[in-house]
Amino acid sequence: SGMAVIQAFSRERAFQAEFDGMNEANRQANVVAQKLSSIFFPAIEFLGIVATGAVLWAGAYFIDAGTMEIGTVVAAVGLLALVFQPLQELSELYGQVQAASAAMDKISSVLDAEIDIADAPGARPLGRIDGRLELDRITFAYGADPVLHGIEIAVPAGGCIALVGESGGGKSTMAKLIARFYDPFSGAVRVDGTDLREVELRSYRRQLGVVLQDPFLFSGTIADNIRFAKPDASDQEVYDAAAAIGVDRVAARFEHGLDHVVREGGSGLSAGERQLISIARALLADPRILILDEATSNIDRPSEILIERAFDRLLAGRTSIIIAHRLATVRRADEILVVEHGRIVQRGTELDLLAQDGAFRRLAQTLHRDVLPSAFPAA
Numbered sequence: 001s002g003m004a005v006i007q008a009f010s011r012e013r014a015f016q017a018e019f020d021g022m023n024e025a026n027r028q029a030n031v032v033a034q035k036l037s038s039i040f041f042p043a044i045e046f047l048g049i050v051a052t053g054a055v056l057w058a059g060a061y062f063i064d065a066g067t068m069e070i071g072t073v074v075a076a077v078g079l080l081a082l083v084f085q086p087l088q089e090l091s092e093l094y095g096q097v098q099a100a101s102a103a104m105d106k107i108s109s110v111l112d113a114e115i116d117i118a119d120a121p122g123a124r125p126l127g128r129i130d131g132r133l134e135l136d137r138i139t140f141a142y143g144a145d146p147v148l149h150g151i152e153i154a155v156p157a158g159g160c161i162a163l164v165g166e167s168g169g170g171k172s173t174m175a176k177l178i179a180r181f182y183d184p185f186s187g188a189v190r191v192d193g194t195d196l197r198e199v200e201l202r203s204y205r206r207q208l209g210v211v212l213q214d215p216f217l218f219s220g221t222i223a224d225n226i227r228f229a230k231p232d233a234s235d236q237e238v239y240d241a242a243a244a245i246g247v248d249r250v251a252a253r254f255e256h257g258l259d260h261v262v263r264e265g266g267s268g269l270s271a272g273e274r275q276l277i278s279i280a281r282a283l284l285a286d287p288r289i290l291i292l293d294e295a296t297s298n299i300d301r302p303s304e305i306l307i308e309r310a311f312d313r314l315l316a317g318r319t320s321i322i323i324a325h326r327l328a329t330v331r332r333a334d335e336i337l338v339v340e341h342g343r344i345v346q347r348g349t350e351l352d353l354l355a356q357d358g359a360f361r362r363l364a365q366t367l368h369r370d371v372l373p374s375a376f377p378a379a
């Protein structure tokens with residue numbers, strides 16, 4: 001962990017340098033902009049005054065000579081103002097247009113950021129799904145080295161599977177394929193028998209809940225963050241979801257409770273607290289398929305017990321994929337799959353697997369007793 005600190009530190013310095021550089025560039029750009037506008041505005045104003053003066057001067061001369069009425073001069077001055085006022089307003093507007101188009105660039109770079117996976121031409125919207133899930137001979141690689149080799153998984157609608165195994169085995173990659181953050185190289189992920197590549201992504205993701213190991217919170221209140229996936233939820237619904245997961249206990253720590261404002265990324269909250277909030281978010285969203293990837297890994301024991309109780313409600317009636325290190329969390333699955341080096345090396349119920357001399361038993365032995373499942377009954 002000393003290494004992590006050093007890495008974090010040197011990264012910070014790099015970011016600081018980059019930030020300083022951008023600040024300096026921004027300052028210089030602002031100085032140039034200010035210089036230009038401090039020339040431009042007065043120049044236009046000066047021109048206006050000179051022109052008015054010239055008209056008045058010429059007017060006085062012609063009136064004196066008796067060739068012009070005073071009304072004509074007044075009208076000419078009025079017309080001049082009509083010309084210069086919009087010119088001035090235009091130059092002010094120009095600044096606003098520049099700022100707006102810079103903002104537009106930023107917005108579109110954000111909007112464009114996440115289209116690694118695009119809808120295929122002719123993709124169909126997916127209606128409400130039952131949640132039958134099928135991974136059919138999936139292979140996948142991020143780079144040159146294959147990460148998954150011929151993965152076969154079938155989950156009936158409403159079923160629950162758990163993926164366990166040492167880190168780097170490919171569990172999260174499977175979760176990402178199910179959520180269609182990536183498409184498989186060969187094979188197919190099917191929901192209710194439909195290949196995910198044939199459906200509109202939005203219509204699928206709307207029915208999907210994903211809780212990741214290090215969840216991201218948006219700037220806004222805790223309640224906003226829970227409501228995120230279901231914007232029309234009532235305060236009562238948000239409160240119920242929070243209470244079911246134990247977020248109300250987290251909120252109690254703050255003066256404004258659920259209305260406590262978190263900053264972007266969720267700083268000021270522990271990783272476990274952010275996980276609790278994102279689990280409440282998933283509960284409120286009421287998805288048809290729920291993926292929990294190490295969703296309770298940073299949660300302290302008392303909160304975890306609370307969540308264990310909420311799991312029944314969280315998982316009821318939906319297809320769920322649980323990835324966990326703690327065997328206590330995976331015991332509720334209908335089937336546990338042990339993943340090693342991109343392959344499923346064992347599958348079965350907890351009792352089946354404990355009865356065999358295999359990967360699962362080895363895995364169970366590496367874990368603390370307090371998280372060992374029914375090998376230690378009466379829990």
Ligand SMILES: Nc1ncnc2c1ncn2[C@@H]1O[C@H](COP(=O)(O)OP(=O)(O)O)[C@@H](O)[C@H]1O
Pocket residue numbers: 142143147165166167168169170171172173174
């Ligand atoms: N975004 C990525 N780019 C390249 N390689 C990755 C990426 N994510 C994971 N991997 C690699 O894929 C393998 C499986 O990782 P992962 O699915 O995260 O395993 P697990 O969740 O079981 O710990 C690992 O070798 C990991 O280094």
Ligand SMILES: [Mg+2]
Pocket residue numbers: 168171172173293
């Ligand atoms: Mg993982």
